[in-house]
Amino acid sequence: MSEKNCKQQDVLANLIECFSKQDGVHPTPIPSFFLIRESIISEPISRVNEPSFCMILQxxxxVLLGEERFLYGPGHYIVASVDLPVTGQVVKASPETPYLALKLEFTSSQVLEVLNEADIQFGQGKNTKRAMFVGEVELSLLDAVLRLACLLENPEHIPVLAPLFKKEIIYWILQGPHGEALEQMALEGSNAIRIREVIDYIMNNYEEPFRIEELAEIANMRVPSLHRQFKEVTAMSPIQFQKQLRLQEARRLLLADSTDVADVAFRVGYESQSQFSREYSRMFGFPPRVDISRLRENYV
Structure with missing residues (x-):
């Protein structure tokens, strides 16, 4: 990492420290821009990762996507180009040297806008790529991120400049070595767009059973092609994708109130409580009641 990169990353880290005095994810006056601080190594947290760019400064x-692991730290960034159920864990942090990161969420229409304005030409989206990737932070991208974050010190300029800097960040990601993996999710007619439509369907109907033929019809693909390309994009099969959504929602419901396990299992789409408990234990490492009790004790 160059000396200039190091200095700019130090400036960003100081900004995050200044505007996030406590642990957690902090919204900012800049739309879709968040600062993150954690002073301890966290529990693995399962959630749906929205389309976003995240950079770690400290x-x-x-991040676990299916069975694929992404480990990243200062000097690298991670991008999710579509909604993905993931499990993330801060693995290096301390009160003296907290984990510091920033996240910028975006939409496929914003990516398409940049593609059209910049007249960027890639492939035709025939070969689907993983919708999550880690890249090395180049100076051009770091410059744009720093300009965006510095608007927190001059909020009167946010309405005019923040949209421009956000476009620039998307532009430099598209220009990077993994740009096609982001571009594919905005390119009309691409195979990845078809898979995104299937993802949207499962996200909106995760509690309902589905036939794989129905998903293939949504994607206008043959069943073997759907299976192959869905796994290429998400690192899991449609059934595994649905299962992760169901179990994540079940955990959220159990943590939110004292609803009993059988009721939650039914609400997220399980007909068998024993199957639900087995799959819950496999994903989170503990049976539902034990897991929820443990989490509540840890967060008191």
């Missing part, structure tokens, strides 16, 4: 994080 500490390290591990």
């Amino acid at each position: 500490g390290k994080k591990e």
